[in-house]
Amino acid sequence: MxxxxxxxxxxxxxxxxxxxxxxxxxxxxxxxxxxxxxxxxxxxxxxxxxxxxxxGLVCSHNHFYSQLSRGMMVNIKKSYDFVQQLNNLWWRLDRAIDYDITLDSSLSACAEAVMSGVTSVIDHHASPNLIDGSLDAIEQGFLTVGLRGDICYEVTDRNGIDGATRGINENVRYAKKVDKSLKEDKNFLLSSSIGAHASFTICDKTLEKLAGAVKSTNKGVHIHAAEDRFDAIDSRYRFKKNIIERLDDLQMINNRSIIVHGVYLSDIDIDILNKRDGFLVHNCRSNMNNSVGYNDHISSFKNVALGTDGIGSDMLTELKFAYFKQRDVNGTLNPEDFVKMLISGNEILQRRFEGKKFGKIEKGYxxxxxxxxxxxxxxxxxxxxxxxxxxxxxxxxxxxxxxxxxxxxxxxxxLFDYPGIMENSRKSAQRLWNNMNKLN
Ligand SMILES: [Zn+2]
Missing domain, CATH: 2.30.40.10 (Urease, subunit C, domain 1)
Incomplete structure (x- = not known):
């Protein structure tokens, strides 16, 4: 006590x-x-x-595997658009990840999160060469440091249908494991989602299986949507539907959905997401870093939370960028509108940790x-x-x-071994960079 x-x-x-x-x-x-x-x-x-x-503060979208990209010394080809940037950098990075890199990135990311006043992080993990059991490594980071969170695996077709199936299986396996852990220990620190990369890397067959996983586990989907204009156009071109429409037609959108970025979502998409009471997570620094544009229709969304998309977990820094960026484009939202977004992450937690209350200093929270x-x-x-x-x-x-x-x-x-965690993290970072230099 x-x-x-x-x-x-x-x-x-x-x-x-x-x-x-x-x-x-x-x-x-x-x-x-x-x-x-x-x-x-x-x-x-x-x-x-x-x-x-x-x-405590909540980071509503992160990729702990990006933790080891900080100051990365890897030869990266020049990119002329977002998809080239994914190919040249981010998808080369995730293919270079092994078990120890996953564990050490999770440990050092969790350690930094708590040192910046963040008490919960919602993570979205990808490691195509280590799919099975990868969420256990992420979990270990959270439990070692004592951070609360929600985790999932980013399903995608870009490493073949086998890779997509294994990603779905990892989400379902971990969902069952987390439900059991929560049943055995009501204070267990983790919950889970069904993760998916983005509409443009998911064919209809994979999407149907993902919808099945959302239904069978009773979890929410956590997916990037319309981060770049390409994703929105691809969905209308290949699938003849807007992105959220495509997901909603398979009953994947509900009040546990986490839709990330949404820079180019249409009015139709926003209406569906709002009607289903789902969440948009805004990651302004990442959007600037990837040159994808600014989400200037953020006030049209019913529920908005803030995330870092892999740029650490310092939510007070993220809050400042979110506010200043919208002022830079002549936005009229006030500081308190952005503080509301930051605090909304607690509502995402409440919808995942059933029966628990977050985000207030009151009896029963x-x-x-x-x-x-x-x-x-x-x-x-x-x-x-x-x-x-x-x-x-x-x-x-x-x-x-x-x-x-x-x-x-x-x-x-x-009250955990911060120097030891960071020392291992630096060693894993070097190995990750070496692995990346060997990949084209
Ligand atoms: Zn992301």
């Missing part, structure tokens, strides 16, 4: 600040919250409340929270909280991180 004493409790959206509150945590949850509770819980470990305490050291130069008020998040607060202000009631970072010190 943990008691955070005399805390300033901050909920980012809807914005609220309560002074001098004690928070009591037990068995993964916030079990009590109020004034002067210490005498009621004499057995609790009392910890310092820093400047303020908030719910999961104890995924961050204690911050942020001596602000201007008053910190509910009315200007989003301004502090966009223009000031950063991962350097993270003091203590608690996930599922367990302390994973205490007073800026990770």
């Amino acid at each position: 943990i008691l955070i004493e005399n805390a300033k409790v901050v909920n980012f959206y809807p914005a609220s600040i309560e002074p001098a509150i004690d928070i009591v945590i037990d068995d993964g949850m916030i079990v009590d919250k109020g004034k002067d509770l210490k005498s009621l819980y004499p057995q609790a470990r009392v910890i310092d409340s820093g400047t303020f305490v908030s719910p 999961m104890a995924d929270l961050v204690i911050w050291d942020y001596d602000s130069p201007t008053p910190l008020l509910p009315e200007n909280l989003s301004g502090h998040l966009v223009f000031g607060l950063n991962s350097g202000n993270v003091k203590t991180v608690i996930i599922n009631g367990k302390i994973v970072v205490m007073d800026k010190k990770p």
Whole structure:
């Protein structure tokens, strides 16, 4: 049992600040919250409340395998469009991944996530030469560090129909495994999705099998859609349907769907996704990095969350880019509109971890929270909280991180082997780059 004493409790959206509150945590949850509770819980470990305490942050789309691409020293051919970039870089990278690279990328990505105040990550994994069991390696990273998350394998036809079938099997195998783990231990940290790469690398036969997997496992699909204009055009050209229409015709779109990017989704697609209550995940830095264009119709989506698409897991940095990019194109959304998107990741979690509540510091919510050291130069008020998040607060202000009631970072010190994880990660990165240099 943990008691955070005399805390300033901050909920980012809807914005609220309560002074001098004690928070009591037990068995993964916030079990009590109020004034002067210490005498009621004499057995609790009392910890310092820093400047303020908030719910943890959620990264709603990531690729941990991209972790080892940072500063990559590999000869990459010049690309003239998005599909060439996938061929020359990202698909060469995923083919170079083995088991240890998967494990070490997951470990170092999870470690960095928690150090930046992120308590949950939704990951989308691909490793065509290591499909079977790859999600177990990803899982091990989460469990070693103590991070919460949702994982899946990116199914695609681009490594043959056999590769697609094995990808579907890996998703279904892991879905059953995760359901069993959650049944045996209600505090198990992972849930799962049915992963798919993108419409343009999935034929109708594979898509039908994917739809079967969504149905049989009762999980949500997690897929890239219309990241580049090519994906949207290909769907209309080859399949005579818009992308979301194509998925919806197979009953794959529901309130657990995670549709990533959506830069070129049509009005028809957006209507279907909104009607089914599915989620769009916006990854502004990745869109800029891949030169695919900007999602300037983001306010047409009912549910929007934020992800990094493989550029680390620092969600305060991602939030800042998301806001500044839309200001750069004369967008009229406010900082608080983007904070709302950031906090929406909790709704994705609630739809995956059934019966659990996330994203608020209230009794009955999961104890995924961050204690911050942020001596602000201007008053910190509910009315200007989003301004502090966009223009000031950063991962350097993270003091203590608690996930599922367990302390994973205490007073800026990770309670897991951070240096060891990073040392192994660097070795695996070198091997990944060597493997890539051997591939054309
Ligand atoms: Zn992605």
